[in-house]
Amino acid sequence: MQSHKVQGLVLRRHNVGEADRLLVVFTDNMGKWTLRARGVRRPLSKFVGHLEPLMLTNLIFVEGKSEIGTLTSAQVSSTFEGIRSSLTKTTVALHLCEMVDRATVEHNASPTLYSLMVTTLQTLERHSALLSVKPAFIIKLLAALGFRLESNQCAQCQEPLERATLGFSAAAGGIVSGECARGAHPLTANDVKYIRALTSMSLDHIHRLRIPTTLVMTTTRLLDDAFSYHTQARLKSKALYEAFTPRFERI
Numbered sequence: 001m002q003s004h005k006v007q008g009l010v011l012r013r014h015n016v017g018e019a020d021r022l023l024v025v026f027t028d029n030m031g032k033w034t035l036r037a038r039g040v041r042r043p044l045s046k047f048v049g050h051l052e053p054l055m056l057t058n059l060i061f062v063e064g065k066s067e068i069g070t071l072t073s074a075q076v077s078s079t080f081e082g083i084r085s086s087l088t089k090t091t092v093a094l095h096l097c098e099m100v101d102r103a104t105v106e107h108n109a110s111p112t113l114y115s116l117m118v119t120t121l122q123t124l125e126r127h128s129a130l131l132s133v134k135p136a137f138i139i140k141l142l143a144a145l146g147f148r149l150e151s152n153q154c155a156q157c158q159e160p161l162e163r164a165t166l167g168f169s170a171a172a173g174g175i176v177s178g179e180c181a182r183g184a185h186p187l188t189a190n191d192v193k194y195i196r197a198l199t200s201m202s203l204d205h206i207h208r209l210r211i212p213t214t215l216v217m218t219t220t221r222l223l224d225d226a227f228s229y230h231t232q233a234r235l236k237s238k239a240l241y242e243a244f245t246p247r248f249e250r251i
């Protein structure tokens with residue numbers, strides 16, 4: 001049986017058996033794995049406090065014959081207290097975790113996606129501006145999965161964009177214009193600028209931009225559509241995220 005040493009973020013977990021738990025973990029260099037933590041629900045278990053959602057943990061697990069690995073060691077390395085102490089930030093972070101969970105298959109390594117998750121959680125922890133985190137995350141998540149949204153030329157015909165007829169099409173893969181924009185969601189030049197900033201800038205920089213709330217909300221809805229188009233996923237956490245949006249500016 002092969003043993004692996006990884007760092008991982010718990011995306012989801014559920015109880016099994018008398019005292020065990022199955023954890024769905026996204027790891028730094030082995031992608032997503034389901035791991036069994038034996039006895040974790042016993043009060044004196046060595047795993048207690050090391051395997052909660054929104055924690056980065058150093059893990060050692062053994063790969064057996066089944067698809068599920070067995071945890072032998074777990075040592076928390078970052079608890080993101082700045083997120084966990086805020087219900088609003090926790091809601092945002094869990095929404096992003098569900099996206100990653102629903103958009104990925106098991107045992108498919110993506111160090112890029114792992115580092116995107118870690119930097120996003122660090123940004124969320126440090127900053128109070130929350131609105132642009134989700135749209136930026138979706139664009140970068142889709143890119144990490146191989147669906148890079150086009151924002152520099154027409155996504156449909158690759159011709160230069162025409163300022164007067166800009167639109168967004170999830171099916172075409174980004175911004176379209178001219179004839180290709182027929183039936184697409186219309187965009188202004190400012191919308192396009194914002195989408196380009198989300199695509200090219202780091203989260204730390206995006207958070208400094210002053211973007212009107214309505215523009216962020218519209219763009220977030222378009223990117224939600226692009227996410228569901230590519231992943232076919234309906235996210236359970238989306239309604240809660242939306243319910244918490246009015247609280248973002250009070251943080």
Ligand SMILES: [Zn+2]
Pocket residue numbers: 154155156157158159176177178179180181
């Ligand atoms: Zn076109």
